[in-house]
Amino acid sequence: MTLPDRAAIETMDAQDPLRALRDAFILSPDEVYLDGNSLGVPTHAAQEELMRAARDEWGGELIRSWNTAGWFDLPVELGDRIGTLIGAAPGQVVVADTTSVNVYKVLHSAMGLRPGRNVIVAESGSFPTDLYIAEGVVSTLPGAQLRLEGVDGPTIEDMLTPDVAAVLVNHVNYKTGELRDMAALTARIHEAGAIAVWDLCHSAGALPVELDAAGVDFAVGCTYKYLNGGPGSPAFVYAAHRHLGQARQPLSGWWGHARPFAFETGYEGDGGIRRFQCGTQPILSMRALKGALAVWDGVDMGELRAKSVALADLFIQLVEARCAGFGLALESPREGARRGSQVSFRHDHAWQVMQALISRGVIGDFRAPSTLRFGFTPLYLRYVDVLRAVEVLEEVLKSESWKDPRFAVQAAVT
Amino acid sequence: MTLPDRAAIETMDAQDPLRALRDAFILSPDEVYLDGNSLGVPTHAAQEELMRAARDEWGGELIRSWNTAGWFDLPVELGDRIGTLIGAAPGQVVVADTTSVNVYKVLHSAMGLRPGRNVIVAESGSFPTDLYIAEGVVSTLPGAQLRLEGVDGPTIEDMLTPDVAAVLVNHVNYKTGELRDMAALTARIHEAGAIAVWDLCHSAGALPVELDAAGVDFAVGCTYKYLNGGPGSPAFVYAAHRHLGQARQPLSGWWGHARPFAFETGYEGDGGIRRFQCGTQPILSMRALKGALAVWDGVDMGELRAKSVALADLFIQLVEARCAGFGLALESPREGARRGSQVSFRHDHAWQVMQALISRGVIGDFRAPSTLRFGFTPLYLRYVDVLRAVEVLEEVLKSESWKDPRFAVQAAVT
Structure with missing residues (x-):
């Protein structure tokens, strides 16, 4: 050539x-910016949306903006927008918290859906926070274990024993860029009776992702890399329709309640994706993300x-x-x-x-x-x-x- | 009169x-704005700081701003600034995540520090997310229970039985404005051998708070009310010096690691307050907060x-x-x-x-x-x-x- x-x-x-x-x-x-996989570049629209939120809404309507500017529904609005980029039908994605916190939510959910099993499998080459959080989840569940590909077994496919409840896989390896076959590996994980959890931090906005078609159970991802949401913009979490209303996650804050403004004493989780929310989200950062996502229209x-x-x-x-x-x-x-x-x-x-x-x-x-x-x-x-x-x-x-x-x-x- | x-x-x-x-x-x-206890008013400085972060740093230095603009250290920098308003010596407060997520961290920490005890006491009149999160913590700990003042006992003081590990109290009631005596109740909780966790959402920036002097163990609070950080600006968490290095919390993300950029496979928590961090924080929202806090100089x-x-x-x-x-x-x-x-x-x-x-x-x-x-x-x-x-x-x-x-x-x- x-x-x-x-x-x-x-x-x-x-x-x-x-x-x-x-x-x-x-x-x-x-400059030549080859670091959009770490922090994406701002669009003009993202900056304008941020200004609008900060000046006209916070600086104008103040508290009323929770209703008048749709702040409260931003997590599901932006979740559905991201859903179109990762092959998720509406109602399955919400923007909330950080990737790390969302990994915690979905691993707990996965363990709860497989009560007779006690093992989480992950990759030794994973972005480390996934492993650290998996350790945290395991630490709260008596008898639970974390096993790592490349340490406790050569490949994930070799490690799918009947005690495996959940498998946490990075779609694209943060260091090498290696891309996993999502559909094939998800099918193997399901054959083994386990739950497939995918980390999309390095694939969302970088390449076509088809969560629904691949039958993925849960996914998480960040919005500040290929989605250009701004430094530390909130992450997203995906839960397949079939798990909504079934899955339980212990970060059961008021934004995940079925009726958050009824101020009830007991927790009753929302029946949809809102259950994967926890507390009040950083609206200014979220609005920069909203502006950033506009560039995807028609791509x-x-x-x-x-x-x-x-x-x-x-x-x-x-x-x-x-x-x-x-x-x-x-x-x-x-x-x-x-x-x-x-x-x-x-x-x-x-x-x-x-x-x-x-x-x-x-x-x-x-x-x-x-x-x-x-x-x-x-x-x-x-x-x-x-x-x-x-x-x-x-x-x-x-x-x-x-x-x-x-x-x-x-x-x-x- | x-x-x-x-x-x-x-x-x-x-x-x-x-x-x-x-x-x-x-x-x-x-207008007369009497809702600063729900969403504080922006200062000019907060808006300017936000613009600087969005335009000059994100839109200019991009990824380099993590170092050059001090983004990575903002949580501890702002934590120490808030510390001066709540009577906390440096190194005990970090700005991170949401109040709900921080309640989860500190209740888990408290339970871990009292291994022979299995009860969390809270107030039925608490802001509900505190109770919902306490339910979430209890759901992950076999045998743990949540008991509520006004339901399971008339007052917290009556409920301090030897099985109580942690007591979660709102300093100011979100609905009635009633102020608890922090020093006296903390002393009673300690006499009973339990850990005192205070929610400062409605007191930080509203009145003098003396966490160190009162001997409080852990505290959480929000920054978008009396601290005027902007809608959903990140919350803070306080852990007393004596618990740093001892307390364990399961949201063990990479920002809480002793060496986050070594990308190690195993989690080793930071020995200081950074251990109460989890994942990457929303920098734009955090920078508005930084600007907002400047108004407190000399107050x-x-x-x-x-x-x-x-x-x-x-x-x-x-x-x-x-x-x-x-x-x-x-x-x-x-x-x-x-x-x-x-x-x-x-x-x-x-x-x-x-x-x-x-x-x-x-x-x-x-x-x-x-x-x-x-x-x-x-x-x-x-x-x-x-x-x-x-x-x-x-x-x-x-x-x-x-x-x-x-x-x-x-x-x-x-």
Whole structure:
């Protein structure tokens, strides 16, 4: 396969059906932002919606906005909007709390639905908070155990013993970008009698997700990566229709009550997805998310996926051609179909190399101990941005500018 | 006691040592806002801080702002700031999640600290989410029970049997405004060998709170009422120094880990207050809160309390003098020392009366089934606002304008 030159790459941009969407985002012309898988870029609409909520509603109607501006129903309104991006029919998704808190809710729900079983299976390569929360759930349930793929068994498929109640899987691995086959693994989990819980943090908004079609039981995900909701914007939780009214979760706060404003003394959970709510949500952050979600109107998820794979394929091809011999090793699946919307390379000095890239306007991120991670967000990235990123990476490696002493000290927050 | 006339009331404003603080707030000149105990009013500083976070940081530095703008440390920075308002030395308060979620964390912690005991005591008159969450905690602990003051015993003091592990008390009752004696009740709870957990939702920022001095074990509170953080701004949680490193809570997400960015497989909780964090926080909402807290610099909590009591005393005096015979009955303690910063009156048609008040620019709220609730926020209310509110209430009751059919239908969200 011949290496495309600049002209060929510019043609790819000219033919990109999603190219007009870039204008919706607030982007620096001097930078290539390959970290939308960590914090998405704001749209103009997100900023405007936030201003409206802060100035006109909070600063105007004040308390009345809970009714007049629809604040109280935002979690289900935005949940249904996200539902259209992850293959969930209305009434099964709610925006609430954090991914970690939502993992707690759904793992407890799953354990409750399988009373004779006491094991949660998860991945040792999971984003750690999923494991930490699973530990927390296990700590509250006498006899419960957490078993990890890659530690207690080679693969999840090998670990589906009759004592397994729930399996918690990351749809896309946060570090390598490896994509799991959701439909096939969910079917295997169900054959074994267990509940399938999927973490969509690195797939929602990055590629087509079909929760209903795959028969998934529960899912969680974040909204500040590919959904561009803003720093720490509230997470979402999905519960399949068949579990609503059945599933119980112990974070039984007033927003999950069947009649929250009746101020009753005893808890009676809502019969629908609202039961997965707990307390009052951060409305300003939620409204930025509402504005951010508008960009998805009319986006074809098939076109999104095709562009995502093409951007990442181009990146891999150019890096391997132009940066050979400098110690980079691909950590992500080479095959686009097995990959999310990110590409990782291992390097012995990954921290320093990434700092050198960032100082030159190519923004990716570092994951300990030695991963350079690059996210490809099809809504706002161009093929020429990929070329620019590789040119800078080549320059950093060839000039050894990453050895600059100012890149030596690793920050606490990465 | 003679009824003060308008001139006397204007003199009270002229002599108010806090009067200049009103300029920090964005208030409508046509309204009297007596609902700061439900949703506080924005300050100019809060709006500016929010803009800075949204435009310059999210929209500028993007992912780098986690370090450069101090996003990651906001929860402890703001926690310590709130600590100065509630009598907590640094390192014991963190801003995180919602009040409901924080109640869950601290009740689990309390139960874990008293392994031979299995009862949680709470108040039947508590804000309901506290009870719902206590039910949730009890549901995950075999043999645990929830007992309610006013149902299972007349008062908390009578219920402190040797099986009680934790007592959850509201410092100020959300409906009546009744203020509990924190130091005395905490001492009684400790004598009985139990853990004292205080809900400060209606006292933080409303009156002096002395958690350390009272020997409180854990506390929670919200930031969108008297702290003016904005709709649904994140809540706070307090854990006394002596419990840090000892207390365990099962919402063990990555922000509570001793080394969150090491991405370790196993959970090891932070040794300090960060252990009460769970997942990634809503930074935009948190930054509005940061801006809001600036107004407290230099505020004397004694002056705040004196004004709060004086405002409410004036309200009660004027209402009882001018609105006698229209079916209002005081639901709050008459004695200022036993009251928070709010006054409630019972009325058979409380919903309609409140709607009529709101339509005339006097904003209070309704609590089912028959409570008119008025909050008095000393930072921005004037004595003439109290007079205006009573004049309008008198007019609504005398003219029976609350019988207008448009006030007949009660909204779902109140």
